[in-house]
Amino acid sequence: MGIPLDEGASLWQRAIGGDTEAFGALFETHRDRVFGQALRLMRSRHDAEDVTALVFLEAWRRRESVHEVDGSILPWLLVTTNYVAKNAARAMRRHHLAMASIPAPSPTPDFAPDVDDRLDRSEREVAARAGFARLSASDQAVVTLCVIEGLTTAQAAAALGVPSGTVKSRLSRAKRRLAEFLPETAASENALGGA
Template sequence: MTSSVLGEAEPEDWAEPEDWVLARSGDPAAFGVFFKAYRKRVLWQAMRSVDSFHDAEDIAALVFLETWRRRDSVRIVNGSIVPWLLVTTNNVARNFSRTRRRHRQAMESLPAPRHQDDFAPTVNDRLDGEPRRAAVRAAFARLSAKEQDVVSLCIVQGMQLADTAAALGVPVGTVKSRLSRAKSKLVDLTVDLVDSTSLAGGVQ
């Protein structure tokens, strides 16, 4: 089901930034076309931060809601809205994860219920049993917010350093240093996590 959803065709009649001007003006139909054009890209980005496709869908919905709400202040880089969408996805995913952690902590503070078998770990292992993919996602989560943004734009999106700097509003030198740090961390973390996954049976 996941592959069919992520593989849906993107509209061929979307052109940046002309069509975005119409969507930004508040035209619901134009924004609907915009949503269809970028939903898959946002979903893939969200999946790098969470291990559940349903969570990724929730994050994507929040990203487009935020895009609609802040449409007058969206930053276009070289005629593309993609960099802004990816950075916004990272921000929403971080907030989403924090909210989940708080909820989990609140639930853990409640009196323990009578024991019942929990099948969730088994289901998660079956859905995400590939150790390296899980390790890369876990390693990405351990990067700082600023490092996640440069990785998303430079490595995942393949943007030039100058365009990434423009999207983030920082000097090119800052992007270079963040990217260098992030690459080093990802190499170390991925190796460590893959090793521990092989021993423990999966990244939790």
């Protein structure tokens, strides 16, 4: 059984002229056959999809020099699929050889969990979390926006729908209350205040 080739010369002529819709119609017409050929040549569906995309990219890029057979570009697409697949396979082989020549890195222990545990257990961290939890919801919102996320007071005011002055006073009050909850800060402020 022969492959029907004629897709209409006018459709390809429109594609040559830059008509993307005409080229899209040709893509829809021939994609499955090109993909089938690519799949026969490549090891995976993913690689065959890449080859198919490259073939149609090449067809678009070189559309003025594509050879038609009996009014169809399918034969050109299939031959181009062979070339693109060979080039892709060659590139993959080179990549695998290059990767094989690089020594495997020695495993490095992950110290992040230890650091996280130390930080979570530190007296200051526990006190800061407890202090934050004791703040009012509006003070928590201001601390979150201005201190943790680094927004300006104007940005925080816009986000909260309040005047900038309100954000500044809430932020000042929240910082003062948080300082009371942190043992080191409170101790140093008492020492300075008593001097």
